[in-house]
Amino acid sequence: MTTVLVHGNPETSVIWRDFVPELEQRGVRDVVLLSPPGFGSPIPDGFGGTMTNYRDWLVGKLQSMRRPDPSRLPVAPRRAGPPDPGAGEDLVAEQPSGLIFDATADAFVDPALSREMAHRLGLPTLTLAGHGHWWMIDQPAKAADGLLSFWG
Template sequence: MFGGDLTARTDLMISLGFPDHDIAAAIAAHQNASMGRAILAVYRSAAQPAMAEAGRKLNSAAAQPGLALLPTDDSFNEADDTRRAADRAGARIEELEGLGHWWMVQDPHRSADALNRFWGTLD
């Protein structure tokens, strides 16, 4: 995923739905083998039995305030799964209507507002 030259990496990000070519190119400029290894380590850490254990701990997460961002057009995540997990953890859900997986780039102001609203509720 992080192989090829800058143009290839930028084109891949755009093909995955990244909304802005210039920002995609700026991010792609920093994609390298180290980043690839780090991402794979995160994904691999989510394998079983780690995910089952994390699921068992969701109920105890309700002791802390939580926020689940739910971009409604995210093709990489299932909205129902996010809702169930947020409910079990006692987390507030903030829907980002019309935004996808790259919500923070698609509409940075609305995204920041959602985060700031949540942070504003914390002590």
């Protein structure tokens, strides 16, 4: 089964360098790292850098590969500041499945945002108490254990 990891902005796929080996040590073999346009991959002609452009890019990438199991797509809120009213609501066409990573010491995302997102989407959370924005570097083993526990 394919596991897809997509980083946020302004990172590159290097952000997963400590996390992927933890997954592999736990038997996860088919890991694909995707880098959004301008953040580790070329910017396509006509790409405007909007939320919709990034969504369409990600949908296109996922459709071009063996479709990953949506339950294996972790969701981590990576947005600084409060959500804009209605922002992103058109990005979810059906009930999502996934896991919200709640890094309680994240200096860039209010921890309440993780809980709000989980509640709005009906998703469980993995609380990484005392850990920050770069949990995949700070606590890769704990995050991998939590993700595998979620996958069952």
